[in-house]
Amino acid sequence: MGKSSKDKRDSYYRLAKESGYRARSAYKLLQLHDVFGLLSIPSAAPRVVDLCAAPGSWSQVLSRTLPNTSRIISLDLQPMTPIQGVVTLQADITHPSTLPLVLNHLGGEKAHLVISDGAPDVTGLHDLDEYVQASLLLAALNLAVCVLQPGGNFVAKIFRGRDVDVLFAQLRTLFTRVTCAKPRSSRGSSIEAFVVCEGYAPPKGFEPSLERPLALGMLDDGLGEGATVELEDDGEVVEQTEKGEVVRYIVPFVACGDLSAYDSDATYHLPEGRESIDPVQPPTAPPYKRAVELRKALGGGGK
Numbered sequence: 001m002g003k004s005s006k007d008k009r010d011s012y013y014r015l016a017k018e019s020g021y022r023a024r025s026a027y028k029l030l031q032l033h034d035v036f037g038l039l040s041i042p043s044a045a046p047r048v049v050d051l052c053a054a055p056g057s058w059s060q061v062l063s064r065t066l067p068n069t070s071r072i073i074s075l076d077l078q079p080m081t082p083i084q085g086v087v088t089l090q091a092d093i094t095h096p097s098t099l100p101l102v103l104n105h106l107g108g109e110k111a112h113l114v115i116s117d118g119a120p121d122v123t124g125l126h127d128l129d130e131y132v133q134a135s136l137l138l139a140a141l142n143l144a145v146c147v148l149q150p151g152g153n154f155v156a157k158i159f160r161g162r163d164v165d166v167l168f169a170q171l172r173t174l175f176t177r178v179t180c181a182k183p184r185s186s187r188g189s190s191i192e193a194f195v196v197c198e199g200y201a202p203p204k205g206f207e208p209s210l211e212r213p214l215a216l217g218m219l220d221d222g223l224g225e226g227a228t229v230e231l232e233d234d235g236e237v238v239e240q241t242e243k244g245e246v247v248r249y250i251v252p253f254v255a256c257g258d259l260s261a262y263d264s265d266a267t268y269h270l271p272e273g274r275e276s277i278d279p280v281q282p283p284t285a286p287p288y289k290r291a292v293e294l295r296k297a298l299g300g301g302g303k
C-alpha cells in the first residue's frame with residue numbers, strides 16, 4: 001500500500017525511515033516506554049510477547065532495547081520479515097490455537113510484558129471500527145492473562161469511545177494500575193490511544209482460560225454456588241446471587257461482544273489538542289466502583 005503525501009511529510013515517518021524502523025509506530029512504543037519504563041524489565045532474560053506485530057517496528061524496538069538474552073515472540077496475521085533475536089509467527093490472536101503456540105515458544109515460562117498494537121482494517125464507521133478493535137483487545141487480553149507472570153505489564157491499542165469507562169473497570173480488576181495514554185506520535189486526529197496496564201494481579205482463585213469469556217468467568221467464580229449470571233443482548237449482565245438478590249450492571253467488554261449494540265449514527269471525538277502523552281486517570285463512575293467491589297469480593301484487594 002503506497003504512503004500518502006501526508007505520511008511522507010510526517011516527522012515520525014521520516015525519523016522511522018532514517019532509523020531503519022519499518023513503521024512510524026516504533027515511536028509510539030518508545031514514547032510509552034519514556035513515560036512508563038515498560039522496557040526496563042528487571043530480569044536478566046526478559047520475556048516479551050508482541051501481538052499484532054507486523055510489519056514489526058515494535059519488535060525492532062524490543063530487539064534493539066532489550067538484552068540479547070531476551071526471548072521476544074512476535075505474531076501477526078501477516079507474514080513478517082525476520083528480525084534479529086525475535087521469533088516471528090504467523091497467527092491469529094482470536095484463534096484458540098494461538099495460545100498454545102505462544103506458550104510453547106515461551107518454553108514453559110511466563111512473560112514479563114505483552115504488547116498489542118492490533119488494528120483491524122478501518123471501515124470509517126466509528127461504531128463498527130470500535131467494536132472490531134474492542135474484540136481484538138479482548139483477544140489480546142485473554143492471551144495476556146494466560147501468558148503473563150504476576151506483576152507483568154500489558155499494553156494495548158484502544159479506540160477511545162463510549163465504552164472506555166467499562167474497559168478501565170475490567171482492566172482494573174486484573175492490574176494494579178491502569179492508565180490511558182496517547183503518545184505524541186499518535187496522530188491527534190485519530191481516536192487511537194493505549195491502555196498501559198501495570199502489575200498483573202489476578203484475583204485470588206482466578207484461573208485464566210480461553211474456554212470461558214474473561215469477564216463472565218470471573219463473575220462466575222466470585223458469586224458462589226447457586227449464583228447465575230446472564231448476558232443480555234445490550235451487554236447488560238443480570239446477576240442473581242445465591243441469596244436470590246438480583247443485580248444488573250454492564251460488564252466490561254460484554255458490550256463489545258454483541259453487534260446489537262452497533263449504532264451507525266454515533267460519532268466520537270477526541271478532545272481538541274490531544275497531541276502529547278496525557279495520562280487519563282481511571283474514572284470513578286459506577287462501573288468502575290462495581291469492578292473494585294468485585295475485585296474485593298474475589299479477594300484481590302483494590303483501592
Ligand SMILES: C[S@@+](CC[C@H](N)C(=O)[O-])C[C@H]1O[C@@H](n2cnc3c(N)ncnc32)[C@H](O)[C@@H]1O
Nearest residue numbers: 025052054055056057058077092093117118119
Ligand atoms: C498497526 S499494525 C501493527 C504495527 C506494529 N506494531 C508495528 O510497529 O509494526 C496492526 C496489525 O494488527 C494485525 N492484526 C489485525 N488483526 C489481527 C489478528 N486477529 N491476529 C493477529 N494480528 C492481527 C494486522 O495484520 C496489522 O499488521
